[in-house]
Amino acid sequence: MNLLAGRHYQCMALSPISDSIAEDFRCPVIEAIRLRGFHVAADGLEIHLAREFGFCYGVDRAIHRAYRARRVHPGKRIFLTAEIIHNPSVNRKLHDMGIGIMTLASGNSGGQSAIGPDDVVILPAFGAAASDVQNLRATGCAIVDTTCGSVMRVWKRVERYAREGFTAVIHGVYSHEETVATTSCVAAIAGGKYIVVRDKAEARLVCDYIAGRAGAGTIRDRFKRAVSAGFDAGRDLERIGLANQTTMLSNESVEIAGMLRRAMVFRHGEAAMAERFRSFETICAATQDRQDAVRALGGLGMDLIIIVGGFNSSNTTHLVEIASQFAPSYHIGDPSDIISRGEIRQKHWRRRQPGIVRAWLPAPPLRVGVSGGASTPNRAVGQAIERVAALCGVNLRERLGIGP
Ligand code: SF4
Structure with a gap:
């Protein structure tokens, strides 16, 4: 086992750890906007914060x-x-x-010792x-x-499926660290089988196979890297149990469970379901709360929505997908991605790489919705809000009555 990382560190002052974390990531702008009922208005600019965002438990x-x-x-x-x-x-x-x-x-080795x-x-x-x-x-x-307790809950579920002879059908991204860990739990159990479906389109292929509308070749070709070793669709899709990566779009997970159940009923009949089909929603509560909050934010009628979070963050990407149903939405990785009124570096939720969008920020009057993923510090969200305000000619800290 080899290493690839730096070794230097600075000693931290001996304050309580939660104080050190707050010092590094808290944001007075966010606290002030929360105290005002999650929105602030100034000079024709309205900023609305989602009611739930940022670090999950x-x-x-x-x-x-x-x-x-x-x-x-x-x-x-x-x-x-x-x-x-x-x-x-x-x-x-x-x-x-x-x-x-x-x-x-x-x-x-990366030039480092084991x-x-x-x-x-x-x-x-x-x-x-x-x-x-x-x-x-x-x-x-x-x-x-x-490891988060909500992730371990998924592991327990899929391990149980494996022990009871069910193939785990996991709604997730097969290369995401969480799903890699989840599939490894299945693989660690003798005879454990899994298949990972990314979205409804992939779930439909599995349904088509189960219902006899597609051949095993379809499954083999599409899911090469997303199935357990030696996966045989004919044998391994006879009894299935559903689970999902904790950060997926919850509505989609529910729909996928419904699609697969209908396919199983079509093939085996309703009476066989107790023996052949299991379902258990494993979206975590924090993901659900943040998705619901973005829907509520969109429902307030925004001119645009900014979502702050890592470009490789699954839960953040799904927040952008939801926001896009309501208003032009921009996923930024960092406040510095807000370059000017004319340019923003952002990632479309369907694309892998970010790109520049021009003429993204209309002049006030303007209603801007803001949220952040479960891994986004308040400070990053607050700095993004301050940049938008500054581009609209508003000194937000002054308006909120807080220091520089
Ligand atoms: S998003 Fe959910 S599963 Fe992931 S770390 Fe947060 S609480 Fe845990």
Whole structure:
């Protein structure tokens, strides 16, 4: 096992850890807008904040544990198995504290020495693959597990499916760290099988196969990398159990469960469902709350909506997808992506890469909705709001009566 990250860190002052985190990520602008009922108006500009956004309980806990690890092990090398969460400013902060990211791929030394008993390894909020954790344990390093309880709930569900002879059909992105960890739980159980469907289009292919409208070749070709080893559609789609990555679009997960159930009924009859079909929604409460809050925000009638969060953040991308149903919506990774009135660097929820959109900010009067993903610090959301206000000629801090 080899490493790819820096080793230097700065000592943190011995204040309580929650104070250090608040110091790094809190934002007086956000606090002031919340106190005013989640909106502020000035000179024709209205800013409306979603009622739920930013750090969820799982992210909060993961960051807290990472800070604690740094403090408890001041002289040790500390590594993450992957980004602790998908947010650039949080990851930059941990890097500055000397917490680097290792690679679990063998044969890639990156010029650094292997993990050993003197090292500390942090498992991120999404968890890590069971085999990787096993390998880490064998090195004797100290492991700090920040896996969110809501993610572990999905693991328990799919493990149960595997033990009871059901193939786990997981609504998720097969390469996302959380789903990699979830599928590894299935693979760790003898005979465990899974297939990962990304969206309704992929679920429809599975339904078509189950209902006899498509051949096994369709499944083989489309899901090459998204199925368990030796997956045989003819054998492995006879009994299925549904679960989902915690950060998927909740409505879509419910629809996919309905589609698959109908296909199973078509093939086997309603009476067979108890023996052949299981479903359990595993979207976490924090994801659901943030999605509902963006729907409510959109329902207020915004001229545009800005969503702040890592471009690789699944939950943030789904917030943008929802916001886009109501108004032109812009997913920015960082406040600096708001370049000028004429340019914003943003990512469309269907695309992989961000790009520049021009003439995005109309002149006031203007209603702007703002939210952030479950891994986005308040500070990033607050700075984005301040940039929009400044571009509209509004000094927001002055208007809110807070200092610079
Ligand atoms: S989004 Fe949900 S599952 Fe993911 S860390 Fe937050 S609370 Fe946990």
